[in-house]
Amino acid sequence: MTDPRGELPRLIGDCVHCGFCLPTCPTYVLWGEEMDSPRGRIHLMDQLETGTPMSPPMAEHFDRCLGCMACVTACPSGVQYDRMIELTRARVEREHPRSLPERALREMIFRLFPYPGRLRALRGPLRAYQRTGLDRLVRRSGLLERLSPSLAAMERLAPPLSRAPRLPERVGARGGRRATVGMLTGCVQGEFFPGVNAATARVLALEGCDVVIPRGQGCCGALSLHSGREEEARAFARRTIVTFETVDVIVVNAAGCGSAMKEYRRLLADEPEWAGRADALSAKTRDLTEFLVELGPRARRHPLPVTVAYHDACHLSHAQGVRAQPRALLGAIPELTVREVADPDICCGSAGTYNLLQPEAAAELGDRKAAGVRATGAELLVAANPGCSMQIATALERQGTRLPVAHTAEVLDASLRGTGTAALVGRRPRSPA
Structure with a gap:
């Protein structure tokens, strides 16, 4: 994503610095720092384009961006911040020399998570680790947290594993x-x-x-x-x-x-x-x-007497504009009640690899989102992204709440097959810290 067509200068010029993006930006909400807002980062991008060298503080402000695109939804001027941050992040990767520990962490993440076969090989040891209670021992010791907050976050976020069904072709x-x-x-x-x-x-x-x-x-x-x-x-x-x-x-x-x-x-x-x-x-x-929703319903919906809180994943609501469809599908299930989470446009802190590379900020955002979920009084949290599910479940547990989490597909599946709510709300909880 180099910039051979010189897009960035033109895109920077679209920003009129109105500030509508500020209350939707997770990092600005956390810290109130202008350089940790979309408007502030666009100012830094302009500095780069006019010859200012990439400095470590500048790179850090770009790294702190979650890429949640809430600012794109909020912007009245149509500023393409999503494209701008992608172009700038590519430049950061090319020009900013990272420390050895940071490079090692990033290499581990990008040599593991995009490869299903490598994740599959990890499943057996991880299941054994969870089932023997070693996970509880490690968390109570605090050893991993002292060694690396990022590795500690990775360990905490791992969901409870059971046998994985293999789908036919x-x-x-x-x-x-x-x-x-x-x-x-x-x-x-x-x-x-x-x-x-x-x-x-x-x-x-x-x-x-x-x-x-x-x-x-x-x-x-x-x-x-x-x-x-x-x-x-x-x-x-x-x-x-x-x-x-x-x-x-x-x-x-x-x-x-x-x-x-x-x-x-x-x-x-x-x-x-x-x-x-x-x-x-x-x-x-x-x-x-x-x-x-485009296809239209045909199969019968059986009742599911359950109250759910629906969480908007950023890359579904902001990036794809898909907000009404999941709510319409859930709302069409007899006896199911959907409750809205406060501040739905503020990211939960997952954001791809953000909760691994910026664990402290991610934990703060996760705690805010978990508090909003708890306030709904729902019996089940419904989310549409694996990262969100892990992030919010971990934050809920940190607050002493073990609320089951399900994907929209799993709720629909339970209704269409008439299996009831037991499999959704009675899931095996994660190990307590």
């Missing part, structure tokens, strides 16, 4: 085929939340879809794209295009992945061999809830 439509769709299984979603993928496939099949699940699929490149690792993101994007090129619609159940795939048209715009193919893939990518 094709799930047939029930009751007559209405559509054929490809399904992205994701990296963290596929290995740490496999039940979400199984529920997604069942819901699509019950609504009359043949579901194609390519076995050779890999990472979509979301983590790399949103962290300034441009060449890495392009490589993942090309592979994803090849994998899903033959299907008419691609259904995605992780907000960050769907957002990244809809950006392929921009990511590969300067590559003649791939630009058209990238544009075609972006055009046929749909979030699960977006697609189901």
Whole structure:
């Protein structure tokens, strides 16, 4: 995501410094520092463009940005801050020399999380670690926190693991085929939340879809794209295009992945061999809830007598503009009540790798979001992104609350199959600290 067309100077000029972005920016809300707001970061970008060298404090202000895009939604002038921060992050990665520990941490993250096979290999040891009670011992000792707050955050965020169901390459439509769709299984979603993928496939099949699940699929490149690792993101994007090129619609159940795939048209715009193919893939990518609303309901909804708090994932609401669809689907379930979380536009602090690279700020934001969820009095939290689910569940536990968390697909699955609420609200809790 270099800037061969000189986009950044033009985009910087769109900002009129009105300040409408300030109350929506998580880091400005936390600290009240102008340079930790979109307006302040745009000022720093302008300094870079006019010849000021990249300094460590400047890079830190860019690193502190969550990339949540709440400012893009709030801006009355249409400032493309999302594009600006991506271009600037790529420049930070090229020009800013990081310390050895920081480089090692980033390499570990980006050599692990975008690779489903490596995450799969981690599942066995992690399950044993959780089931033997070693996780509780490590947390109580505080040793990992003293060694590395980032590693401690990674350990705390790991969800409880059970046996992972493996999906077939094709799930047939029930009751007559209405559509054929490809399904992205994701990296963290596929290995740490496999039940979400199984529920997604069942819901699509019950609504009359043949579901194609390519076995050779890999990472979509979301983590790399949103962290300034441009060449890495392009490589993942090309592979994803090849994998899903033959299907008419691609259904995605992780907000960050769907957002990244809809950006392929921009990511590969300067590559003649791939630009058209990238544009075609972006055009046929749909979030699960977006697609189901477009398709329309057919399967019977059984009652679910439960009160849920719905959390807006930033890369679903701000990046993709998908807000009404999940609420409409949940609201159509008999006896289910949806309650809104206060300050829905403020990020929970997950933001891809943010809660690993900026654990202190992420924890503050997680605590704010958890307090908002608790205030709803809901029996179940519903979220549409694995990172959000882990982040908010961890913050709730930190506050002494063990509220079960489910994906929208799992709630729909329970209603369509008539399995009731027990599997949703009676989930195995995480180990207490």
